[in-house]
Amino acid sequence: MKLTILGCSGSFPGPDSPSSGYLLESGGTRIALDLGNGTLGAMQRFIDPFQLDAVFFSHLHPDHCADFGALAVLRRYHPNPPHDPTARRLPVIAPENAPERFAALYAPDATERAEADLSDVFEFIPIAAEPVRVGPFEVQAVPVAHLCASWGFRVAAEGKVLAYTGDTGPCSQLTELAADVDVLLSEASWADFPDAPEGVHLSGRQAAEVAKAARARRLLLTHIVPWADREEILAEAKAAFDGPTELVAADRTYDV
Incomplete structure (x- = not known):
């Protein structure tokens, strides 16, 4: 299983990275975990977005889903797509209200709403307790603590397991999400401080x-906000965990 960091900046794009977005590849199958601001452009350095087999959204804050609107334009209006996107709709596994939210993102003006039903090129699948299979991938969603409904994803393929936290504050579900995984791709938005708000990051x-x-x-630490001290975050993480620990960077690829 190969992990490519499309973007890893927390809350908004930074000078060196788009917002959160991650590409996973295994046996010719490709899935994305989140598509924050700027990630669709980054994706095109690695694959044709038409090669995606599914997209999973952890939650619907813009820094994790804003480029869905750009993906919709690509799939609807590309003059020479490699396949018919209406015959091969892209599965989108996301919170239950995603179709309405994404329609508003794509067509915010009421006069455009006739164009806003995106089910012609996307198959919307609400996040549920049952694992989702996409080729060799099995993806289990685990609810986590955030300002809105939010999930982490536990992704298995090729005998390896990666856990992605999405956005979350400390909660008991994280231990279940990350149990015995080969890689924990975890948000680490800021350095530790005593008055940090609960249930956020x-x-x-x-x-x-x-x-x-x-x-x-x-x-692997990700989703660091641009104003945070990256080296301080890395140092405190290494002091608490004795396994291999590093900050991810945009355009980096990792073998899981």
């Missing part, structure tokens, strides 16, 4: 504590 230390409690083999 993890610090580097808190992400590392999840990795340690869950017995993860490797910790």
